[in-house]
Amino acid sequence: MTTFSKGFISRKGLGWPATAARAQVGNPLGVKVHYEGTVSPVRDHAYCKSYWTGIRNSHLANTKEGYSDIAYSMGVCRHGYVLEGRGPGHQTAANGNQALNRAHYSVCVLYGTNDHSVTEAVVTGVREAIQYLREHGAGKEIKGHRDGYATACPGDPLYALVKSGKFEPVKASTPRSIDKVNTDMTPEQDARLKRIEEGLAQKPWTYKNPKLTGDVPDMHQRVLDIEKKLDAILAKLK
Numbered sequence: 001m002t003t004f005s006k007g008f009i010s011r012k013g014l015g016w017p018a019t020a021a022r023a024q025v026g027n028p029l030g031v032k033v034h035y036e037g038t039v040s041p042v043r044d045h046a047y048c049k050s051y052w053t054g055i056r057n058s059h060l061a062n063t064k065e066g067y068s069d070i071a072y073s074m075g076v077c078r079h080g081y082v083l084e085g086r087g088p089g090h091q092t093a094a095n096g097n098q099a100l101n102r103a104h105y106s107v108c109v110l111y112g113t114n115d116h117s118v119t120e121a122v123v124t125g126v127r128e129a130i131q132y133l134r135e136h137g138a139g140k141e142i143k144g145h146r147d148g149y150a151t152a153c154p155g156d157p158l159y160a161l162v163k164s165g166k167f168e169p170v171k172a173s174t175p176r177s178i179d180k181v182n183t184d185m186t187p188e189q190d191a192r193l194k195r196i197e198e199g200l201a202q203k204p205w206t207y208k209n210p211k212l213t214g215d216v217p218d219m220h221q222r223v224l225d226i227e228k229k230l231d232a233i234l235a236k237l238k
């Protein structure tokens with residue numbers, strides 16, 4: 001189950017009816033990331049629901065494309081909340097053509113051409129949206145709208161994160177076995193063990209990692225000191 005650190009806003013929560021979008025045929029290969037492609041107003045989260053509904057309304061009013069619903073599978077607002085669009089199980093209409101729409105779901109970040117960096121909250125929201133779509137059948141691919149279609153979407157800052165793998169959902173950490181077993185530890189011992197575990201999770205594993213060496217003398221320096229002493233002894237022996 002995907003947990004949403006900021007929140008998940010369903011169609012129901014948005015006051016939308018069930019989607020009339022066509023059913024997804026087979027499982028898509030993964031997800032494509034989008035942005036708005038225009039200037040996106042920087043706004044308070046209080047306006048995000050109506051903003052997302054406004055995007056839906058503009059798609060429904062687009063007679064040229066003949067959309068049956070908002071084109072996107074999911075959205076992520078600039079505050080990191082995940083918004084339901086067509087949702088999984090329905091084909092997106094955002095990727096450019098029928099074949100591309102069948103091949104990937106779509107996640108639209110409510111960023112625009114005026115956004116030059118991506119906040120951690122948005123990165124987390126995109127990961128959660130992708131994980132949610134995977135739970136509902138999406139494959140492992142994470143691509144940008146521009147992959148396979150001539151568009152600037154999702155803009156350079158988001159696309160750089162697509163390419164770097166930053167949107168890959170983080171595996172839920174398995175519950176620590178020590179929570180069950182070592183109930184006899186003192187709070188100090190438990191805190192120390194937790195710190196070491198955090199240190200081990202933080203790569204690279206190095207003697208410079210303060211979480212690992214915070215209360216242990218610097219082993220590297222000790223080795224260097226011993227080597228120095230040996231050198232001094234050897235020099236005297238010569």
Ligand SMILES: [Zn+2]
Nearest residue numbers: 034035145153
């Ligand atoms: Zn796009």
Ligand SMILES: [Zn+2]
Nearest residue numbers: 045048077079
């Ligand atoms: Zn928001």
